[in-house]
Amino acid sequence: MHAIRLHAFGPAENLTYERTEDPVPGPGQVRIAVEAAGVHLLDTTLREGHSGPFPAPAELPTIPGREVAGTVESLGEGADPGLLGRRVVAHLGTVPGGYAELAVTHADKLHEIPGELGAAEAVAMIGTGRTALGILSFTDLGPGSVAVVTAAAGGIGTLLVQYAKNAGATVIALAGGPAKVARAKENGADLALDYTLPDWPDHARAFLDATGPRATVVYDSVGGTTARSAVDLLGKGGQHVIYGWSGGGLHEGRPLTFTPEELAERAITSGSVLGPRLVQRGGGLRVLETRALAEAAAGRLRPAVQRYPLAEAAAAHRALETRGTIGKVVLEP
Incomplete structure (x- = not known):
């Protein structure tokens, strides 16, 4: 078979x-x-030898990648x-x-791809989709909600915007560059702003005032x-839900944090939902994966996918690292 390998x-x-x-x-496995x-952005971190939610490879060469769809x-x-x-x-x-063109995994990890859902879209939902639903389990969106979504044209951000609109919330989407802003608007955002422009907070405040x-x-x-400018838009009782801090790179950036005194003064909450909390709150990985696939199959969530040929994995990584992608990045053999 052909595969992408990392030797150093x-x-x-x-x-x-x-x-x-x-x-x-092997026993109990399928190919x-x-x-x-x-x-995933995490793949770029592991490629450099840094650990994240998963450890860096102990041995090289290795074939990266942890999400696949295809036929058994x-x-x-x-x-x-x-x-x-x-x-599956x-x-x-x-x-x-x-x-790779072929991948092996244990049969108990498989989900049958529902309905007419495409392989690339199924891949987006098995990882990105389950994470988005886990994040959403920490909030209660409804017609009176006003949600601000940073990185709104990314894989997770796209789904957060769609879910919030389906729930009847008002959505302010923040994205980097005109193309991403346009995509966020297409996904239903009530206001889509380019956060690389210095005056975006003024436009957001004017929208909220109106x-x-x-x-x-x-x-x-x-x-x-x-993030700080986005949090400044929160009213009393608002939530700052952290699920990443890509502003400085996955292993270099830092989340926005507040002292207990600052949170009390603002009357808001702030915290990360990553890790075991997300899985436990969402009912477990299997439950989140099943729900995510069902939402996509029903058309309620429509993952954005950017495709690259398998042979161009390096180009896909470079695009991710420079924020040059829209939605979930997928390699196709």
């Missing part, structure tokens, strides 16, 4: 497209003919014969191997000055 930690150029041996499914493989084409000992030929999607967990209530929740994956 470092820049995106270290990702090489090459021929390697086909993986062999998937991959149609789409997800790329081979079974390991003990795997259900009924899985053969099924269109899986998050591989701590064991990578997704950037419509009435202050913001009730800020979904923040950027941190830094953008």
